[in-house]
Amino acid sequence: MIKWFAAILGYYVFRFPGAILGFIIGSFFDNLKSSGSGGGRSVFRDITQQHVSPADFEINLLSLCSIVIKADGSVSQTEMDYVRRYFVSTYGKDKANAIFRTFNEVVKKREVSAERICNYLNQRTRYEVRLQLLHFLFGIAQADGTLRPAEIGKISEIAGYFRVSNIDFESIKAMFIKSADNAYKILEIEKTVTDDEVKKAYRTMAKKYHPDRVNTENEAIKKGAEEKFKEVQKAYEIIQQERGL
Structure with a gap:
């Protein structure tokens, strides 16, 4: 817990910038202390491609959450609660409370650069992780029941910045925004394709989002993969009914 002591000390000396710096430095020593002992795992730690500590990842994830929550000019308590439930389910109540105190500071006081954060994560995470992050950010934006244009624009x-292809972005967005052509967007195809192309697209997307491809013991990651896989299945069923397949 060195990181939290260092964060508190940094806050008293340099206010919030000092807290962030203290948290990062303290995390370094915490990681040294816990190396070889198994340690706690961040929700996406198992599928990063390069070295990025849980503390680094969490700070950047919190910052992205704050950007989306503030996108429409206000801070929604429902969206804040969505993020809180995520951290409780991932880290447990005690650690989540400590993390969320930092999150409150990030949301209410700090201006962060989405481009800087994404450039940092691009070098340290796999493409599939960034898709998972976008899905999570859409979940935050929709938590209050409405996806606003400003929120969609910010996630776009x-x-x-994440270098996610437009077709992958539209596929994930279609899982949250209802429209007549959503089923086709989720499968990343046009409505004019043949029946064989529909079946081929379904097989491709089912393989892409199948939970078995998520090689991790983390329940939060598994749940996210299962949700996306269900959306792919649902989209295919809608097209099947529409075409009589």
């Missing part, structure tokens, strides 16, 4: 901007 983040997707661009």
Whole structure:
């Protein structure tokens, strides 16, 4: 717990910038202390491609959450609660409470650069992880029951910084925004394709989002993969009914 002591000390000396710096430095020593002992795992730690500590990942994830929550000019308590439930389910109540105190500071006081954060994560995470992050950010934006244009625009901007293809972005967005052509967007095909192309697209997307491809013991990651897989299955069933397949 060195990181939390260092964060508190940094806050008293340099206010919030000092807290962030203290948290990062303290995390370094915590990681040294816990190396070889199994340690706690961040929700996406198992599928990063390069070295990125849980503390680094969490700070950047919190910052992205704050960007989306503030996108429409206000801070929604429902969206804040969505993030809180995520951290409780991932880290447990005690650690989540400590993390969420930092999150409150990030949301209410700090301006962060989406481009800087995404460039940092691009070098340290796999493409599939960034898709998972976009899905999570859409979940935050929709938590209050409405996906606003400003929120969609901000997530689209983040997707661009993440170097996510437009077709993958539209596929994930279609899982949250209802429209007549959503089933086709989720499968990443046009409505004019043949029946054989529909079946081929379904097989491709089912393989892409199948939970078995998520090689991790983390329940939060598994749940996210299962949700996306169900959306792919649902989209295919809608097209099947529409075409009589």
